[in-house]
Amino acid sequence: MAAVALEAFTTPAQAAAAAADIIQSALGAAVAERGRASFAGSGGSTPGPVYDRLSTADLPWNQIDVTLTDERWVDAQSPESNERLLRERLLAGPASGASFTPLKGEGASKRTAAAEAGARIAAITPFDVVLLGMGEDGHIASLFPGNPALEAEGLAAWALTGDLAPSGPRLTLTFAALTSARMTVLLITGPAKRSVLDRGGDLPVHRYLCRATGPVRVLWAP
Ligand code: 6PG
Numbered sequence: 001m002a003a004v005a006l007e008a009f010t011t012p013a014q015a016a017a018a019a020a021d022i023i024q025s026a027l028g029a030a031v032a033e034r035g036r037a038s039f040a041g042s043g044g045s046t047p048g049p050v051y052d053r054l055s056t057a058d059l060p061w062n063q064i065d066v067t068l069t070d071e072r073w074v075d076a077q078s079p080e081s082n083e084r085l086l087r088e089r090l091l092a093g094p095a096s097g098a099s100f101t102p103l104k105g106e107g108a109s110k111r112t113a114a115a116e117a118g119a120r121i122a123a124i125t126p127f128d129v130v131l132l133g134m135g136e137d138g139h140i141a142s143l144f145p146g147n148p149a150l151e152a153e154g155l156a157a158w159a160l161t162g163d164l165a166p167s168g169p170r171l172t173l174t175f176a177a178l179t180s181a182r183m184t185v186l187l188i189t190g191p192a193k194r195s196v197l198d199r200g201g202d203l204p205v206h207r208y209l210c211r212a213t214g215p216v217r218v219l220w221a222p
Contacts, residue, residue: 006197006218012189013049015221019187020053022217023129026183030128031063038065038124039098040173041090042133042141043072043082046187050131051089061097065124066090069132070142070159070172071103073110080168103156103171110158110169117156117171125155126180136192138203142172145203150175179211186218194220 009015023039030037041047066086074080076087083102091100101124103117132140142159143150149159155177159170178184186205188194197218200206209216 005215006220009219009221012046012221015187015189015219016046016049017053019050019131019185019219020057022185022219023050023054023131024057024059026129027057027064028059030182031060036063036065037128038067038126039129039131040067040069040121040127040177040181041086041131042069043085044133046133046189047131048085048089050187051086055090055093055095057094059094061095062099064098065101066095066098067101067121067124068103068173069130069140069178070170073104073113073169073171076102076104103173113171114152114156114158115154118154118177121155121173121177125177126182127177128182130178130181130184132178132184132186132208134186134188134193134196134205136196138196138201138205140186140205140208141178142170143175143178143204143208150204150207175208175211178208179213181212182214184212184214184216186216188218189221191222 027037068082071082072080076083101120134140147159149157149172152174157174159172
């Protein structure tokens with residue numbers, strides 16, 4: 001099981017700032033050590049302030065690869081798109097120099113999209129840093145409780161719709177892609193998510209924490 005340390009902050013803004021600083025430091029160290037660094041970020045509503053702060057970080061962005069932990073099967077211009085979120089909130093300003101790898105490529109077909117996504121990100125794994133959020137059902141990325149994607153092999157998979165999945169199909173990194181990261185920040189807010197973590201169990205987040213090989217820093221604010 002990964003070394004999991006939960007760090008509590010007074011406000012979500014403070015937790016987001018700490019997350020950005022941790023990510024910046026880890027990316028800078030990775031570039032210094034290996035000449036390049038790779039980052040995979042989550043979608044949803046929590047990471048936005050992290051990306052805003054990270055986008056202005058003094059990093060060699062032209063030596064940093066960026067991708068997503070999951071993506072909705074929507075157009076990249078859709079408000080639902082995680083690619084749009086990252087382009088608007090992270091890949092602006094200094095960070096626009098980073099090399100972005102989308103999960104849902106241009107003109108991707110449902111038949112080949114997961115395999116193509118896995119092939120694209122293979123070159124930038126293991127990630128140096130992953131930023132994860134978590135749903136109140138304990139999902140991370142688009143690895144939802146009971147969804148077949150939990151058992152998927154390779155680096156990327158479909159999270160198909162159904163009772164145990166989101167309203168629309170999504171592409172997601174697999175446990176293999178996520179758990180091999182050199183370090184991960186899990187950023188969660190609110191009492192409900194805190195209790196999901198504290199009470200333990202066999203939800204995707206718990207399976208992930210058991211399998212992660214690098215350190216996981218859990219940042220939480222009320
Ligand atoms: C997504 C995310 C997803 C997110 C959780 C938490 O595409 O929605 O990757 O895994 O991290 O659903 O979302 P919030 O941050 O909005 O609570």
